[in-house]
Amino acid sequence: MKIRLLGAVAAIALLAGGPAGHAADYPAKDLQGIIMWGAGGATDTVARAVTPLVESALGQQIVLVNKPGGTGAISTAFVAARPSDGYTLLYGAENPQLHKVLQLSQMDYADFYPVNILAHGVAVIVANNDTPWKSVKDLVADVQKRPGEVKMGSTGPGGLPHVVGSLLKTVIDFPVTAVPFDGEGPGITALLGGHVDFMPAGLSAAAEHIKAGRVKVLAVVNDGEIAALPGVPPITADFEGFGKYLPWGPFYGVFVKRDVPDEAKAKLVAAFKQAASDPKFVDLMVGRGNIMMNIAGTEADEFLGKWQSTTAWVLHEANATKASPAEFGIPKP
Structure with missing residues (x-):
């Protein structure tokens, strides 16, 4: 009985040592x-x-x-x-x-x-190749002409598209319909299929699609051009007021x-x-x-x-x- 009790106490002591007791061997x-x-x-x-x-x-x-x-x-x-x-x-x-x-x-x-x-x-604003827009200014004009009809790919409240869309709304009237997805990857896939019209996204997620010509990039969410996307205008080129939030990403x-x-x-x-x-x-x-x-x-x-x-x-x-x-x-x- 005493031996079993001592064994149980020893086992509990080992467990009580927890992660700190084995930290020297980490990762085992x-x-x-x-x-x-x-x-x-x-x-x-x-x-x-x-x-x-x-x-x-x-x-x-x-x-x-x-x-x-x-x-x-x-x-x-x-x-x-x-x-x-x-x-x-x-x-x-x-x-x-x-x-x-x-x-x-x-x-x-x-x-x-x-x-x-x-x-x-750095975030970018990308659009389906079949859309007529050549700039964010074109996108905004269409959104204002057809409030609620233009669909924006999103990743839910607090996601990058939601934040960029909210920042835009402080500068301009921007009545889009947000369609949520479980991440930028699924959102961009939906964009490629025409299920949404445009999407603010991290350049890391959109880069290969941009290089391959599968989507068109309307602007960089930055206050100047970036080396990775020469010739692509910053968002401030069309909406100077957005500059107060930059740099952001x-x-x-x-x-x-x-x-x-x-x-x-x-x-x-x-x-x-x-x-x-x-x-x-x-x-x-x-x-x-x-x-x-x-x-x-x-x-x-x-x-x-x-x-x-x-x-x-x-x-x-x-x-x-x-x-x-x-x-x-x-x-x-």
């Missing part, structure tokens, strides 16, 4: 990577490009799983519910920083540790729960830092119009806070939020 098994958006979108593309390089650095495989839905709320909730052992990674974009003001979730990246903010991107990062052991965080930070410095990955990202960041920890938290402050308050002042950023302690920029 394969990891799981939860991708916030669907296959073919910008976040998915970035995740699948960087992961093989990270696997080499860690010496373990990262099994990638797409878990879209709720504009990123489903994937963040899933990762938050997993053990704090560093074996579940969240590959995410900017969307959770708006979840509170849009009342999609009570979580944002304050609940996660930024292993790496890999890069930030999506970003791509990798996160774990805040309370993951420091030893595991350090190993992940080192692996992703090395992977994001690899010339093959850098060439891919820059070639798709992204700007490399490769930052982690405190520096990344500062970036995340600034992005949230700027975007949440802009949307609130555009009457595009369901709650004030002030309710959640989000400071005005």
Whole structure:
């Protein structure tokens, strides 16, 4: 009886040691990577490009799983519910920083540790090739002539298309009908099939379609031309008032729960830092119009806070939020 009792106590002690007790051996098994958006979108593309390089650095495989839905709320909730052992990674974009003001979730990246903010991107406005528009000015004129009839591909509240559309509405009358999809990949597929007429999207998601001539790009959501798309005008060429929101764009990062052991965080930070410095990955990202960041920890938290402050308050002042950023302690920029 005494022997069995001692054995039970020893087993409980091992369990109580939890993740911290095994952090020195981390990673001792394969990891799981939860991708916030669907296959073919910008976040998915970035995740699948960087992961093989990270696997080499860690010496373990990262099994990638797409878990879209709720504009990123489903994937963040899933990762938050997993053990704090560093074996579940969240590959995410900017969307959770708006979840509170849009009342999609009570979580944002304050609940996660930024292993790496890999890069930030530039948005573009792309249209189906059969549409008559040659510029955003043409698009807006048609939208105003046929209110509610022009269909915009979207990824739901807080997604990049929703934010760009909301910012446009603060500058001009823009009565479009938004059609939601589970990520930019499915949205662009719908655009190719003529199910929607246009879509604001991250250049990373749209780049190959633009190069192949499968869609036409009307403008870059920037205050000047970019090297990746020579000759494509910035949105300010038609609507100068949009300039007050620029520069603005999506970003791509990798996160774990805040309370993951420091030893595991350090190993992940080192692996992703090395992977994001690899010339093959850098060439891919820059070639798709992204700007490399490769930052982690405190520096990344500062970036995340600034992005949230700027975007949440802009949307609130555009009457595009369901709650004030002030309710959640989000400071005005």
